[in-house]
Amino acid sequence: MTQFINKREDIVAEAIDGLVAASGGKLARLDGYPHIRVVVRADWNKSKVAIVSGGGAGHEPAHAGFVGKGMLTAAVCGDVFASPSVDAVLSGILAVTGPAGCLLVVKNYTGDRLNFGLAAERARAFGLNVRVVIVDDDIALPDLPQARGLAGTLFVHKIAGALAENGADLAAVSAAAERVIAGTYSIGMSLDTCTIPGVPKEDRIPRGKAELGLGIHGEAGVDQVDYLDARGAMAMMAEKLSHYMPKGKKHVVLLNNLGGASVLESMVLARELSTSAIADRAAFMVGPASMMTSLDMRGFSVSVYAANEEDLAALKSPVASSAWPGIHELAAPKLRELPDGLKPIRPLASLHAPTREFITRCCQILIAAEADLNALDARAGDGDTGSTLATAARALIAALDDLPLADHTQLFRAIGLELSQTMGGSSGVLLAIFFAAAGDATSSGVSLTDALQAGLKRMQEIGGAKPGDRTMIDALEPALAALSKDGVKAAATAARQGAKNTATMAKAKAGRSAYISADHLIGHVDPGAEAVARLFEQLAAG
């Protein structure tokens, strides 16, 4: 699959430049391109312990995205999935280390151990106080003495970063980092491999399978397991992790998107984690978020750590990086009762013979037009305008006994409600809005014709159609304007003229006929406008 990159060899430098440019001046980089790619805090004065991390690229936002007050002081970036050189690491150390010294947080991969390790030796030869901690949180390979470093590294970055920011000395920061490392356990799962720039994508995981126990460099997982759904996937992860989570201890769980799961999926995974077999021990959650990714891998990892009070305070302390999603107490979702008023209170029915007669007449006109309107609609839509209106008209007649016929405000609102429940599609909602808004208007004392105008206005606002868009508005708008001034006969004439005009409109701009070409539209009246014209014409004819 193509990716949003330029030349492969420039990816990391360009990504860093993007990060630094968009940091609002909070970050800087060392002037060592192309080989030395180091991001540093721009506000750093070497007065406290520096926290330096890094490794191969492809794990963004790790590590450069976590540089900022309260977390990393510098990040040293290699090529995609390749350790940075000794010189690059040394540059990072020298650039940020002052008298308080420096902690190197290294993920447990041979290349990183060696390059960071040798750089630390070189830095020590300058008289700098440098300590190295190696993160090995992976539990996928229990027999391997050198477990890999995964997203649990974030716990180390955050806790060490917070302590350093608070002025702890190097011994204290290192001891805390070692304690966190000793208590952090991670495992990952993926449904697909990642796309390494410039390398053909490996289709290793068949449909219906997932890889459990994978690293963050595209290496194969320890097991290919059957994949059914998110719940089953999280259950497998929870089972693995549960052996490392003593009951009764409050753990922080970190839910890391490996880069390619959608945000929607990651929220579902958060739900599954919060209801999994380890939920009783999961007191806090970091994420879900993309923190330690493997490029675009559709996978996730869960890291757990039984944090003490000092750790929790450190995890909660503020940080200048927006990539750190914060830590939150995990709890069953809070529920709020549904508000009153969803079941509309139907107004008491009332009698008013002329109104009843008038509504019945309107409905009969629309029912009589059913076949003609359907035929017109068949040219530009799905041929159901007549039936939609007739069905609603029949339902309204059937409801007459229950309507508050003597109260215009209540009646308009009741008609709106009736239409919203009996008339399908957009037109049902639009007419419901028309009558509801008309009801609102009469409640503030305006005339009936003004109330209808208010309904038209609101319907246009919500529906977005204007005169000329080839809709019922083209008849209704001139009709209502004429009605206010000159009465129903004038309204009928205006409506008919408006409807006629729609036959000259080559392009519908709202509703379904927006997708129909001009050839099919020219010469034919819009069925909605025709319905309005017929209604006014026949009302005017008495």
Place this chain on the structure above:
Amino acid sequence: MTQFINKREDIVAEAIDGLVAASGGKLARLDGYPHIRVVVRADWNKSKVAIVSGGGAGHEPAHAGFVGKGMLTAAVCGDVFASPSVDAVLSGILAVTGPAGCLLVVKNYTGDRLNFGLAAERARAFGLNVRVVIVDDDIALPDLPQARGLAGTLFVHKIAGALAENGADLAAVSAAAERVIAGTYSIGMSLDTCTIPGVPKEDRIPRGKAELGLGIHGEAGVDQVDYLDARGAMAMMAEKLSHYMPKGKKHVVLLNNLGGASVLESMVLARELSTSAIADRAAFMVGPASMMTSLDMRGFSVSVYAANEEDLAALKSPVASSAWPGIHELAAPKLRELPDGLKPIRPLASLHAPTREFITRCCQILIAAEADLNALDARAGDGDTGSTLATAARALIAALDDLPLADHTQLFRAIGLELSQTMGGSSGVLLAIFFAAAGDATSSGVSLTDALQAGLKRMQEIGGAKPGDRTMIDALEPALAALSKDGVKAAATAARQGAKNTATMAKAKAGRSAYISADHLIGHVDPGAEAVARLFEQLAAG
């Protein structure tokens, strides 16, 4: 492609539960599952203007992820890419609207307009003060009067949310929202379609093409364009947007990941945006981040808005949602000079005949063993241990004239530096660490044998190998222990015994032979251990 979901009809409810569970009590949801899926601020007391938004799911973190103090008061969620019902929207409005009223922020899609619009009417019938604004920031279809609502909606959420939080009344909040909408323009591009749960993935975009001007519901883009690289892609977007960005005005640009671009790619895109043809007008950036996604679509959108001072203050104000990435001034990346010390200062050469003779002897022993060690390594590795050591030995002999032979501390460090530059692979770095640490130790006045022990200790720390792991450590560790106590002959005996023991080790636990099965290892001595044994044996033999 399989996804991390359970039953398709449960996705949205489960995702909301995940979000709310992990919100640390900041969010709640209405108790209306399965049809009413509304997320609300848990701390809301209806004392200010409520901001309600929503729409179909599939755009996470929008909209529910932006609920929180300073942004949305409630979000109403439909199914994936489907508008929520009138009842659901009405629930959201009723749940959060107090005397100060409510602003509904609606993206311009027919379903959303109608359902939110009718819900607003119903809420008004309760006497609530509700206003509706329709976001239509898409510029992909310049002829369409009803432009779609895209990620520019985030500007509206943030600015209206901040004003409401600061106590502005509904008229002021609505006016600001209308102003933002009038000035916001967006366009999107994608390299692939999104995967809609339960729907076979449409492979619409051929390799080498991109779709420009797309929506956020999987609909096709307006144009299929040739795709070369990130720079070209951003140039096309910038050209389209430039027509809406008057020169001399300071714009905010929002860089939105449509869900499937990796974080690394999004950083490259940020760089391209910050150096594009519209960079002169782009004063601030929001993102890059996944804000208004289209499930897992590998695409991005750029939204621009010429913010005034009041808008900027609103965009910068704090917000309780971690999904909002903040706004930062956009500037060329700050550079820092490379630190001094990367070019190691070579100590002045000095003479010391016995030391010169000793080093030469050691090197000659290793050079003579080249073929034998290669043969041993061919069984368990890539057959180059002998050559690697011999090459380094030859280089060291060649460098003798330049070494500080008379000063142990300087000499150890210089040998370490020499090896790190002439000896490839892990072993070069490990021996460099060994000698650098030994130099460090002698500088603090310990004996030579103790210094060598210090080197061994550091090499083990960094390399991670322990005795028994089938490495050179298995010979070196007993040899140095014996050397301290009983001299070089004892060291030779111990080294040989240690080397012999490696032939019984069925599993290498460090280095390349960790990947080799026991059958190939048993009965063969590790080549690194053999090198150490030969060195001590021949030194002891005089």
